[in-house]
Amino acid sequence: MIDLSLKDKTVFITGATRGIGDAVAAAFKESGAKVIGTGTSKKTNGNFDEYFRADFSNLDEIYNCANYLKGIRPDILINNAGIGKNSPFTEIDPATFLLMHQVNVFAPFILCQAAVPFMKNNSWGRIVNLSSIFGKISKAHRASYSATKFALDGLTLSLASEYARDGILANCIAPGFTDTELTRRMLSADDLKNIILSVPIGRMANVNEIANFILWLSSPMNSYITGQNIAIDGGFSRV
Numbered sequence: 001m002i003d004l005s006l007k008d009k010t011v012f013i014t015g016a017t018r019g020i021g022d023a024v025a026a027a028f029k030e031s032g033a034k035v036i037g038t039g040t041s042k043k044t045n046g047n048f049d050e051y052f053r054a055d056f057s058n059l060d061e062i063y064n065c066a067n068y069l070k071g072i073r074p075d076i077l078i079n080n081a082g083i084g085k086n087s088p089f090t091e092i093d094p095a096t097f098l099l100m101h102q103v104n105v106f107a108p109f110i111l112c113q114a115a116v117p118f119m120k121n122n123s124w125g126r127i128v129n130l131s132s133i134f135g136k137i138s139k140a141h142r143a144s145y146s147a148t149k150f151a152l153d154g155l156t157l158s159l160a161s162e163y164a165r166d167g168i169l170a171n172c173i174a175p176g177f178t179d180t181e182l183t184r185r186m187l188s189a190d191d192l193k194n195i196i197l198s199v200p201i202g203r204m205a206n207v208n209e210i211a212n213f214i215l216w217l218s219s220p221m222n223s224y225i226t227g228q229n230i231a232i233d234g235g236f237s238r239v
Contacts, residue, residue, distance in 0.1 A: 004219050007032030011218070012074040014038045014054070014065075014111070015081030017046050019180040020130065023207035024078055027215045036072055038065060038081065056081055056107040057099060065107075066114040073118045076218045079108035080130045082148075086141040097144045104148035109155055112170075116163060125168035126218040129156045131229055133176045133237045149174075153229045160227030169226040171217055176233025179204040201234035 011028045015021040016037030025047040029035050037048040040055045050072075054065040069077075082104045085096060108129055119125025134142050135149025152172065159170040177183065177195045183204070184192070196203055210232055216222060217230075231237050 004215055004221060005032050006076075006215075006219060009075040010034040010036065010072060011076040011078060012036045012038075012069055012072055012111075012115070013078040013080060014056075014107070015130075016048065017041055017044050019182055020175065020178060020207050020210050021078075021080040022046060023211035024080060024214050027208070027211040028076075028218075031215060031219075033076070036074070054081075056103040057083075059102070062102075062107045062110050066110045069111055069114040070118075074115050075119070075122070075124065076126045076128075077111060077115045078128050078130070078214060078218070079111060079152075081107065082130060084145040087144065088141055089143050092144055097147075100144050100148050101151070104145075105151045105155065108152060112155070112159060116159070116168065119168045120163060120166045123167040125163075125166075126222070127156070127159060127168065127170040128214050128218055129153075129170070129172045131156075131172040131174045133174050133231055133233045135172065136174050136229060136231055137237050156229070157227050164226050169222060171226060172229040173210065173214055173217070174229055174231040174233070174237075175205060175210050176231065176236045177204045178210060179206055199234040199236045200239045203234070205232060205234060 011033045013025050016025040017039035025035050025037050029047040034049050036050040038052050038054045052068050054061045056062050129152050131149045131152050134146045135153050138146040156170050156172045
């Protein structure tokens with residue numbers, strides 16, 4: 001029987017108030033872990049033992065979050081918070097491009113820097129960075145978003161290489177089209193239909209399917225997977 005109990009572990013999850021992040025927080029909470037979540041809301045009733053408000057579009061709040069994280073001394077870090085905007089390449093606003101890199105790459109970089117020393121001292125740690133299938137492939141109008149997610153993969157790969165011998169395993173998860181409130185709000189019925197037709201399994205992912213794999217990858221059950229960018233996309237990016 002597989003035991004994913006994490007009752008002696010502390011996990012820090014960014015962007016944990018909705019969608020995939022909320023499902024990840026719930027999965028870790030059920031596993032017995034101490035769960036600390038972040039989000040942009042001032043108050044939340046999420047699946048947390050502690051909550052820290054942080055808006056990564058503000059540089060000061062990234063550094064404040066990192067300082068808070070140092071006091072948490074996490075065993076597991078899940079960098080889930082991110083933003084995206086699709087635009088024709090020649091119409092990309094440079095300020096928006098830089099902001100997406102700040103939220104999607106710089107914030108995880110700073111938080112990993114804050115978390116790694118404790119993990120190294122403890123000879124055990126798990127880092128999971130939320131990439132995207134568009135950090136493995138790309139499409140028209142996704143230059144800004146793909147640039148951030150490919151960068152996050154490179155950061156993760158370097159972390160895995162540098163700290164594997166210290167017991168720290170670092171991986172990216174690359175979710176495909178996932179059935180969230182935000183997805184359904186942003187896409188029309190025709191868009192959703194076309195997406196489903198493009199996925200070999202014939203549906204979008206459920207947030208719990210993403211969360212359960214992140215839980216396993218972050219647990220002691222994973223003792224040999226590191227440096228990977230693992231797609232959970234129903235075959236979309238490969239078939």
